[in-house]
Amino acid sequence: MSVLLRVHDLAVAYGHIEAVKGLDFHLNEGEITALVGANGAGKSTTLLALSGLIKASRGKIEFQGEDITRLPAHQIVEQGLVQVAEGRAILTTLTVEENLLLGAYTRQDKEGIPASMEEVYQLFPRLKERSQQFAGNLSGGEQQMLAIGRALMAKPKLLLLDEPSMGLAPIVVQEIFRILVEINRRGLTILLVEQNVRQALKIARHGYVIETGKIVLADSGANLLANPKVEEAYLGG
């Protein structure tokens, strides 16, 4: 199993306050890995640093064996590391189709874009029905589907997801997670950041638990689910 992403001693500071205090973790190619923890633990900050939106104050991020710590954000996407940001990450003033086309912004193989679009529409048939509508008019679940579909348009090698379950009804969350498992089964490596710890660990091969900017537990998803410490802190005892 080869390592796709390796993070070494990653620290991120907002001014004098260190939000992430030296993380070490790695993602295996083809697996779903979960990074779970409470609100404010530093999960989103970690993802923003991986995507280059915030610069690391210390440490190293290696993607496919190359150091991407200092790369500008758009070049990180070009390398195939694509993030679905937290909340409503879609562009509400653009149509569904325009959002998807922008997802392919860094693609070199322009002729492959229609096929990818068809694939996304197959995965999310509701997006196809609404392709000409403004994305702002979609329901919360549809917006999340659009955000994921748009990320897939980039043909990523690694997909980062920041709280895809946030603010969605349980049945929609189920649907989103089912699709994540499906796209992982097709070969895509996924890093899933979640407060919805149970759902995330259920589908993750490996998991990391983060507290106040530090990784406090690392194990397989199944073991973490069964871990009494995790159960007590995150799964409501």
Added chain:
Amino acid sequence: MLEQQLLNALTLGSVYALFALGFTLVFGVLAVINLSHGAVFMVGSYAALAMVSHLNAPLWVAMIGAMVVSGTIGLLVDVLVLKPLRARNAPHLIPMIATIGVGIMLTSAAQGIFGAEVLRFPEEIMPMGDFMVGEVHVRALEIAIVAIAFVLMAVLFTLLKRTQLGRALRAIAESPKAAYLLGINVEGLFHITSFAAAALGGIAGVLIGLNFNAITPFMGQPMLHKGIAVIILGGMGDIRGALIGGLFLGFAEVISKAYLSSQMGDAVAFGLLFLILLVRPSGLFGRKLERKA
């Protein structure tokens, strides 16, 4: 009579719209109110004049040249002034104030190089072939101005609406963070936008310079005020709004000058703007859209 005035209004309004488009584009994409846009407009006018009178360039070459010169100034303003401020997360007022400084520098430079007196394009370069439609005297120049303004606006609209570059610009306008995560080179597009907006401002300067055949270092200031009024009327950052707002101001100004008071045309036009904003504070096309981080 009315038809003649309508033609004047259309000519003036289409140039206002062209000017305001660049202005609103920068606001939409960079979230900066670039108050050097009026001076860039003036520079465009002088650039074309210099090419026509010193290099004997044909008018169309001078127009393209003026767009390149003013566009380059817009690009330099972005790289040398706005970019360092962005890198320091300067609060919103700072880039606006900085661009006032740029405007003053450009105006003084023009005064130093060309003098403060009114300069004119040589008569022989003006488009020939005026004609009459009924009672209306149509100048070939007016036709050219309206055509150039509308062609450029159509190009810009199509670009924004139909191309990947346009979608990327609209993405930045809504959420720079989302744009970064899509792999869009946001800084690069800031530069392109600054160039294009200033080029539009510059060609507007050439067209106004030709229309009134009067070029001064101070011609940018009233234009800047009109541009601000137009984009506020249209809705900040909205390009349709800039088009409609520009035409509206042109008509309001010309009609009130012709039929109400030649001295108080601007007062009437701006008074009307104010009344519209009382009814629609976010402008004609303005949405209450909060820009995301």
